[in-house]
Amino acid sequence: MKKQLETADAPCFERNGSKMPLIGLGTFQSSGAVCRQAVKTAIDIGYRHVDTARMYENEREVGEGLKDSGVPRDQVFVTSKLQMGKLDPVGVQNSCDSSLRDMDIDYLDLLLIHWPESTVPLADTLGAMTELKRQGKIRQLGVSNFTVEWLTRAVAVCDDPIFCNQIEYHPYIEQESPIKVCREHGIAVVGYSPLARGRAAKDDRLAAIGKKYGKSPAQVALRWLVRQTDVIAIPKGSSEEHIRENIDLFNFDLDEVDIAAIGAFDRNQRLIDPDWAPEWDT
Ligand SMILES: NC(=O)c1ccc[n+]([C@@H]2O[C@H](COP(=O)([O-])OP(=O)(O)OC[C@H]3O[C@@H](n4cnc5c(N)ncnc54)[C@H](OP(=O)(O)O)[C@@H]3O)[C@@H](O)[C@H]2O)c1
Helix, strand or coil, rough: CCCCCCCCCCCCEEECCCEEEEEEEEEECCHHHHHHHHHHHHHHHHHCCEEHHHHCCHHHHHHHHHHHHHHHHHHHHHECCCCCCCCHHHHHHHHHHHHHHHHHCCCCCEEEECCCCCCCCHHHHHHHEEEEEEECEEEEEEEEECCCCHHHHHHHHCCCCCEEEECCCCCCCCHHHHHHHHCCCCCCCEECCCHHHHHHHHHHHHHHHHHCCCHHHHHHHHHHHHHHCEEECCEEEECCCHHHHHCCCCCCCCCCCHHHHHHCCCCCCCCCCCCCCCCCCC
């Protein structure tokens, strides 16, 4: 029988009374039975952190996977993101209520603004999220895809601590500026597409480094991220093999030479850049 829950004690980022495990399961473009099974498999293996969004249209399956696992709700950190295009106070309430209804849970550990939008004053959106927190529907609020300018504005207008900024982060993108601002304000950096959408797993340079430690290139990429203070990664995995591999990271560390070698990769390769993206930091 496979050993269960071996990674349930994976390290966490702790802030404002919440503990976010450093590895979470990403679920973008995961749907139906595959999504439900991936969530269950991940929790069986020991994940205690799952990332979804209204936009992914899979919250029902995420909720089913959580239930299938049999692990109590309060032991899994669940993040969702607000419906895009509806960031007014009523839209924020409706989006959160829909997430809770679809996942059949009472609260979210973390709710994010998915992308910055200029149509509604940021203070109104963050104010509505603070109200959700007061109502007990969310434990923490945060943002995603926020640049330095947006983050600075958010900090200035939000009465509540901003828990994280979820941004694209992997060995092929430089995110020095937003990370610096996050650290100045005690905001966690949650790295999305941490495997560069699978590309890191095929990188010969990461494979060569991994050989030294008996680890795969994907594990090297993820370790490189989460070994940094305040950085969390949310790799998406569908197969048990991938899901298992992506959390088996806390029994090795990279040496200074390898860290520097990865830091010297071409770091100018943004993969997620839709029409509605803000003007990115250079
Ligand atoms: N806030 C935002 O705007 C935003 C944007 C993008 C993503 N995200 C979040 O971040 C999560 C992760 O990003 P992502 O899904 O774009 O990409 P990713 O996690 O960087 O890469 C996922 C791809 O890598 C493959 N993979 C996973 N583990 C592997 C392994 N150990 N070896 C080889 N291949 C492996 C997966 O294949 P299989 O699926 O076949 O296992 C999938 O094709 C998303 O799922 C979502 O939750 C947020």
